[in-house]
Every structure is written in C-alpha cells, then in structure tokens.
Amino acid sequence: MKHYQGYLVDLDGTMYKGEAAVDGASHFIDHLTGLQVPFLFLTNNSSRTQEQIAAKLNNLGVKARSDQVYTSSLATADFIREKKRHARIYVIGEEGLHKALTDRGHVLVEEDADFVVIGIDREISYAKLAQACLEVRKGAGFVSTNSDTAIPTDKGMLPGNGALTSVIAVSTGVEPIFVGKPEPVIMERALKELNLRKEDVLMVGDNYHTDILAGMKAGVDTLMVETGLSSFHEIENHAHQPTYKKLNLHEWVTEYHR
Incomplete structure (x- = not known):
C-alpha cells in the first residue's frame, strides 16, 4: 500500500x-x-465558516483546527482572486460564503458586479435570483460554489445549490463555473x-x-x-x-x- x-x-x-x-x-x-x-x-458546504465546521468536528470528538478546513466558499474566493483581486461580487449565499469572499479581499455589492457568486441560500427569493440574472446579463462572471442538485437532511433530500444555480443558468443562457x-x-x-x-x-x-x-x-x-x-x-x-x-x-x- x-x-x-x-x-x-x-x-x-x-x-x-x-x-x-x-x-x-x-x-x-x-x-x-x-x-x-x-x-x-x-x-x-458553502454555508458554514471554517471555525464553525472545526467546532462541530471537535464537539464530535474529531480533533480539528479551523485552518485544516477548506470549503467550496474558500475555493471560490481563491479562484476569483486569481482572476481579479478585490473583485466586486454580487453574492447569493450564507455566512460561510460571505466571510470567505470578504476575508480574501473581495467587495460585496448589490449592482455593477464583476462576478455573480451563488452558494446554498435557505432564504432564497425571487428578488435575489432576479438581480443575479440582471448582473449576469450585463456581463458579470457567473460562479457557483457547487453543483449539488440535492442535499441530504434529516427530512430527506432537499434542493441543493445546483438546483438554485440552474434558475440563473436557464434564465440567462449562461453556464456557470462550478468550483466544488x-x-x-x-x-x-x-x-x-x-x-x-x-x-x-x-x-x-x-x-x-x-x-x-x-x-x-x-x-x-x-x-x-x-x-x-x-x-x-x-x-x-x-x-x-x-x-x-x-x-x-x-x-x-x-x-x-x-
């Protein structure tokens, strides 16, 4: 071996x-x-921060430091930083994604974005998706943290980020870059x-x-x-x-x- x-x-x-x-x-x-x-x-998982995931692991008896956790949010932030430092980003997502992007020096904006980034968002709305579509149509790069169409939960398989991403892709005709x-x-x-x-x-x-x-x-x-x-x-x-x-x-x- x-x-x-x-x-x-x-x-x-x-x-x-x-x-x-x-x-x-x-x-x-x-x-x-x-x-x-x-x-x-x-x-x-794009919704949680490194610190939150490390804390969960430690609580379960698995020894982990936050710097030993690498999420699709961090990979997305690093990928965009290679394309453009301090990029203007319209983001749909939760705390883990917001923190990863800002920690890497990007600026979160509501319009005139360089990139649209989407991760799982359990408070998704038509308004969020509509603004994302407008930004992509204006030429913003389109990046998705992962293509998971369904995610396992205690209730069963629920819509994942890939399902949310597909709304923007179908509406605009623009395929995203998937990171995860x-x-x-x-x-x-x-x-x-x-x-x-x-x-x-x-x-x-x-x-x-x-x-x-x-x-x-x-x-x-x-x-x-x-x-x-x-x-x-x-x-x-x-x-x-x-x-x-x-x-x-x-x-x-x-x-x-x-």
Whole structure:
C-alpha cells in the first residue's frame, strides 16, 4: 500500500452523519496527526465558516483546527482572486460564503458586479435570483460554489445549490463555473493549500459522484468508504473505480500498519 504525504478528507458521510460522528473518524484523524501527515477537510458546504465546521468536528470528538478546513466558499474566493483581486461580487449565499469572499479581499455589492457568486441560500427569493440574472446579463462572471442538485437532511433530500444555480443558468443562457467537488477547481486549490503534488495525496470520501470523481478528474488517488451515500454494489459496473475501497476508516488504518 502506497504511503501518502497528504490527505484530502470529505466530511458528511465520512467524518459525520448529521450530528453523529462516523465510526472510525476520530481514530483516522488521530492516526494522521500521530504520523504528522498533513490533511485538509474538504467540503462542498458553502454555508458554514471554517471555525464553525472545526467546532462541530471537535464537539464530535474529531480533533480539528479551523485552518485544516477548506470549503467550496474558500475555493471560490481563491479562484476569483486569481482572476481579479478585490473583485466586486454580487453574492447569493450564507455566512460561510460571505466571510470567505470578504476575508480574501473581495467587495460585496448589490449592482455593477464583476462576478455573480451563488452558494446554498435557505432564504432564497425571487428578488435575489432576479438581480443575479440582471448582473449576469450585463456581463458579470457567473460562479457557483457547487453543483449539488440535492442535499441530504434529516427530512430527506432537499434542493441543493445546483438546483438554485440552474434558475440563473436557464434564465440567462449562461453556464456557470462550478468550483466544488467533483470539479477539479477545488482540488487544484486544495493541493496548493497542502503544497503537495497530486501524486502524493489521497482523496478520502463516501460519495462516488462527488468525492471520488473529484479525485479522478484531478489525477488524485481515491479511497472510498462505505459509511455514507454510495455503496460498493451500486458502483461495481462503473468503468472507473476508486483506487481503494474500504468498509470504513478503521479498516484503512489497520491495513496501513501491516
């Protein structure tokens, strides 16, 4: 088994499910920390800040610092900063996205934007979407934190950011740049954060269609665990398979020590 110099670790379904830690999550992170192997928690969640996500992990017994969390909001802010520093941005989203954009030096505006950025917004309104459409039609760049059309909740699968993004895309005829998994943008940014080559990093996750495909698209080896959304049975006929498949992270740590 190859020994990796860094890890990218999914959250929902890999570290926790709802408000409960996934079995083996804390053991796995303690294992990486003990080996002094750097890692980033990598999430499409754009609504929460690094600090909020780290606090949740710690409350669940998974040791985490805020600087070990990299969200689709941060990746979006970094992606735009490479295009234009101090960009004027019309944003639809929640606290995590607003904070990431302003922390990276961008200016949030209500009109005459350089970019329209959309993330999950549970207080979405026609007025917000209408203004976004007007800005895109005037030539603003169109960026979406992720393409998730549905997200798992205690109530069931609810509309995700990809569904909200589609309203603007359909109305304007302009396709957005998606940043989050499975797109390679967030992976490229995360590798820069780790300061490691793609050959030396392992992407760990439970969702074949986001985590695993993100690794594949970026040329990063992948470990799929069966603790969340996807099952090994449902992907057995897929042409492209994860580099490794383990029932849980306990299994990975045990085999790593052999």
